[in-house]
Amino acid sequence: MTKRVAIVTGANKGIGYAVVQALCKQFDGDVLLTGRSEERCKAAVAELQKQGMSPKYHQLDIDDQASINKLRDFVKEQYGGIDVLVNNAGIAFKQSATESFGEQARVSCGTNFTGTLNVCNTLFPLLRPHARVSNVSSFVSQMTISKCSKEIQEKFKNPSITMDQLKGLMQQFIDAAQTGSHQKQGFADWSYGMSKVGVTVMSFIQQRELNSDPREDIVVNACDPGYVDTDMTSHKGTKTVEQGADTPVYVAMLPPGTTSPKGDFVSDRTIKKWG
Template structure:
């Protein structure tokens, strides 16, 4: 077993995730794992960074497949004994022009972006070392979706006592309502991606509270909006390059020892009150 420090970045063979790996290879003192569902694309990405003089490692990972998550967890346990930095970036988004019905978009997006986040973080939590950092890439669309929720639903998402069970229940209600087109009537917005990221942002606060209750106050859990970044997900529109988009995720992933922010939502490397 290696005593080397280790960082893992999900969904990192391209876009913001790839840029996060690049930055961590330059700033993090330890091994950095680039992960991807497709081994070929993952290795191509690693080779591209090798040509830049950087040396990430690769491990396959499909965050929606619990067996795949468990395989990586066991690998890290055996090889390193723990994790210092976990950056969860993997996510999907239907394009605005996608012909898929909204019911399908909700049914696919919420499990991929929200449910998978819970399962991934809960799987790695026992491996997080002292001064560990969990950095979750969310989106400003989470705050926009919150504002479009009914007052009743807003109160639930904003509650400092919100539980995982209640949060999952609300996202399940959204997906169920979307199947019949009743989501607006039920107090939800018309964005499957936004709702999935609202779930992610709300879960970040729950996870941070759980870590504190476990007596591990030096492990920080935060999420962030990387900004409007030029990637495949945005159809190469945006105001930031992937490297610029990586700045805030890397900032919260490398918060120095003794830092206090946890359970927070960051934008442009600053804490933003998403639930105001």
């Protein structure tokens, strides 16, 4: 019987590390800890091994298509398919960042939205029936969409929006940010928030597309880990990393035949109205 595998991106620290830790206890198969830094990832694996767990490691830079392809080829050869995918990798600029807003928009959306989408496009063909995908978004996607113009909100919230249309909207924001005209065009003045709007809407579209896929019972959800005490929040978050990992792990471990949550935005294990 083919061995099951769960893949977690951006997993050498913070929420991703806690997701791997929880999956090692709950998932009946190998858990693959991935990240850009081989040194940090191997240190994370060693720490988990001290706790009696046995995660595997593979390098993954979601900004590098060749790196994504290497992971795909490894998983295809070693496992033949994927059972759980937790897209956790992401970045956020600090308030003290000196980069221009245009640069922050380009990099934030390039990693958090485009990088995540590239991982999905490359790995989704390997999803097995009953696979679960957890796209780690944020409550700030809700806050950010509310700050967009009504016209832009309607485009993002259109129930029949296509992936190409979403990519076009995200590129429109990035382009507008380069000239400082993003607010005039109806977008929010928040590069990280806009990147997570992309992740949330991407998840809705992916589920809609997978509903007609011949592989049965594949479930995708966007999830909000909450305000978590990590490097990304400068350790101002009120949740522990274990608490932040709870919802991503919950949607990753949904039982076979799950009809809800499915293609939803989930926070604290609860479906939240988005937008």
